[in-house]
Amino acid sequence: MSNPELVLLFLLAAVVGVPLFNRLGMSPVLAYLAAGLVLGPSVLNLVSDAETLLHFSELGIILMLFVLGLELSPARVIQLKSAIFVLGSGQMLLTMAAFTGVGMAFDLGWKTALVLGAALALSSTAFAVQLLKEHGLLASKRGQDSFAILLFQDMAVVPLMLMLAFLAPGGEETHLAPWYWILGALVGIGLFARFGLARLMEAVVASKVREVLTALALLLVLGSAWMMEELGLSAGMGAFLAGTLLANSSYRHQLHADIEPFKGLLLGLFFMAIGMMLKLDLLWTAPQKVLVAMVLFLVVKVAVLWLLARLWGHGGINALQLAVLLSEGGEFAFVLASQAGNRGLLSPDQQELLVLVVGLSMVLTPWLFGWVKKACNKVQPTEEAPGPAPSNKPRVIVAGFGRFGQIVGRVLAAYRIPFIALDKNATHVSLVRRYGAEVFLGNATEYDLLDQARAHEADILVVAVDDKRDSMAIIALCQARFPHLKLLARAIDRLHAIELKEKGIHKVFRETFNAGLQATHATLMELGIPESEVLDIISKFREHDEKLLDSAVEHLDDEEARIRMVRASRQELAKLLRQDAEL
Incomplete structure (x- = not known):
């Protein structure tokens, strides 16, 4: 199959499969796995060279690791440091x-058993967070x-x-560069991030060529x-x-939006x-092998998580819910399976079984968690009250932080x-941040940036761009x-205000209107009018x-009608003011 045909198949699978699985309440990961299963040798056999496709797509793993690092803000780690480093580790x-231990009990070598243990210990962040949101548990303990x-x-x-x-054969023979080269590279990256990146970003943004920012x-x-x-380390x-x-x-939000x-x-x-x-066959x-592997996987993982949750202070029912919530395999288990297979740490049969078990656990966990939560609520409905909402939830997003937006921000x-x-x-x-304002670089016309700014959590968005x-x-x-957001908008001129009202924006603020009225007020007072x-x-x-x-909204596309309406209204206003003066 030619490359254009492969691209068409991939795009078709994404456009059809992901919305369908989303409607069924399933993760996009399952949609891609199902699409690959249908297109691959197991079903239609439209794509036979999956290995080449896999090597090319591993670039996505590199980008995923970058985004993971980008989202690992120090403030977030400090906030949950005890739970992260004690409970998490x-x-x-x-x-x-x-x-x-289970792997070695089944006569696997210690290296193979350790690799399987590492892969199966991971859970799916996408699955778990989505389930927490759906059941209103994200803010609970x-x-x-x-x-x-x-x-x-x-982080692991x-x-x-x-x-x-x-662990790979020959892995003990390290190919690392000398330690001082590695240390120098790390220091260099740190210094560039601290002092050089800002100027480079400013220069790129000043060029006003959008794709250059993506290239950066x-x-x-x-x-x-x-x-x-x-340097001998991993990409x-x-x-x-x-x-x-x-x-x-x-620049974190803009970089995230460009990479996403x-x-x-x-x-x-x-x-x-x-x-x-x-290998669905x-x-x-x-x-029997699949059933035993599946049961062992779920039982061992739920048991360990339940025990840890109990030691951490959770009641029995909440500990069970936490354990089932995190019992599914993680997306990165697929990555580890692929890497371990390539390095000779897992045989093809072991790799196929691992991938199948993780995939099946992703399918089963949402239903299993829903059933367990429903059963637990019948036994003990109110064991734990939800915790308070995070204090750093943004109530307002200000898009555009120039003269107009800064006034809003200062009062907030x-x-x-x-x-x-x-x-x-x-x-x-850069200038505004020196004064302590929380403002981030980014174009608010991009969905990914607004999503990163947590527009789904905010109540109001002020459109203050010029x-x-x-x-x-x-x-x-x-x-x-984000239809839940209340929108307030700055209007550059009268026509812009009309266009905003035509879009259903009722809170429109013309930037020169109030200043003009204040000047008019002062002028009339100077003329001696009471x-x-x-x-x-x-x-x-x-x-x-x-x-x-x-009324001008109705004639937005008819300039002649707007002109006639303005002339008529001017005469009407003059008549109204004259009548008041005669009283």
């Missing part, structure tokens, strides 16, 4: 040890502890990959990955390191390649109302993807102009 080590365990697993990914490299994001990821690989470690160094940067589409598509391709290698050729900050500000001017962002096109794009995006009369004139004009603006 305990889960990882005890589960690995338990599965390693079990939700926070589950999140801490998942966060430690994310790079050490696990290094472990595979060491890819260059940072692939450049750091290449450097670490040249994944380089990408993860680059992400962690940039995690506290004001590439990461998503390449990871989808990776999971599809895994699906092509999935094991279900009828060796059903004075009243300690949490908000997130976005601005696409890198120089401007570009009409961007303003209308933000409005359209929010109405389509203040009570001046206030009445200003009030009538404001009311009249607002009505005129609303």
Whole structure:
């Protein structure tokens, strides 16, 4: 099959499969696995060379590790440090040890058993977080502890990959560069992230060529990955390191938005390649082996998680729910299976069984968790009250933090109302951050950036950008993807205000209107007109102009009609004011 046909098949599978599985309440990962299964040798056999596809798509793993590092902000780690490093490390080590012991009891070599233990100890962040959201448990104690365990697993990914490299045949013979080269490279990356990146970003943004910013994001990821690989370390470690160094940067959100589409598509391709290698015939050729492996996997993992949760202070029922929630295999188990197979640590049969068990656990866990939670609620409905909502939840997002947006931000900050500000001017962002404002570089017209800014959690979005096109794009995006947001918008001029009202925005603020009325008020006062009369004139004009603006929405595309309407309204206003003066 030719390359264009492969691309068409992949895109068709993504467009059809992901929405379908989403409607069924299943993860996109399962959609890609199912698509690969259908396209691969097990069903239609449309794609036979899954290995080549797998090697190319592993670039998605590098991008995923970069994003993991990017999301690992120091503030997040400090907030959950106890649960992360005690509960998280305990889960990882005890589960690995338990599965390693089970593997060795089945006469597997210690290296193979350890690799299987590491892969099976991981859980799916995407699955678990989605289930927590669906059941309203994200802010509860079990939700926070589950999140801490998942966060430690994310942090453990790079050490696990290094472990595979060491365990592989010949891995003891290290090919690392001299320690001083490695130390120099790490210091260099750190200094660049601290002092050089801001200027480089400013220069790129100043060029106003959007694709160059995307190219810079890819260059940072692939450049750091290449450097670490040249030093004898893994490319994944380089990408993860680059992400962690940039995690506290004001450019984090923009970098995430630029990388996310590439990461998503390449990871989808990776999971599809895994699906092509999935041997579904094991279900009828060796059903007993699959059943035993599946039961052992779920029982051992639930038992270890339940015991740890009990020791951590959870009641029996909540501990059971936490254990079942995290009992599924993780997406990274597929990555470890692939890497271990390539390095000769797992035989093809072991790799196929591992992939099948992890895939089946992903299918079963959402239903299993729902059933367990329903049964637990019947036994003891109110064992744990939900915890308070996170205090750092943004109530307001200010899109555009120039003169207009800063006024909004200053008042919000004075009243300690949490908000997130976005601005696409890198120089401007650097300047404002020096004064302590929480403002991030990014173009609010992009869905990924608004999603990173947690628009789904905010109550209000203030559109304060000074570009009409961007303003209308933000409005359209929010109405389509974040319909719960209350939208307030800055209008650059009268026509822009009419366009905003035509889109259903009722809170429109014309940037020169109030200043013009204040100047009019001062002018009339200087002419000796009594203040009570001046206030009445200003009030009538404001009311009249607002009505005129609303009626102009009907004639948005007819300039001649708008001109006739303005002339008629001008005469009507003059008549109204004359009548008042005669009273």
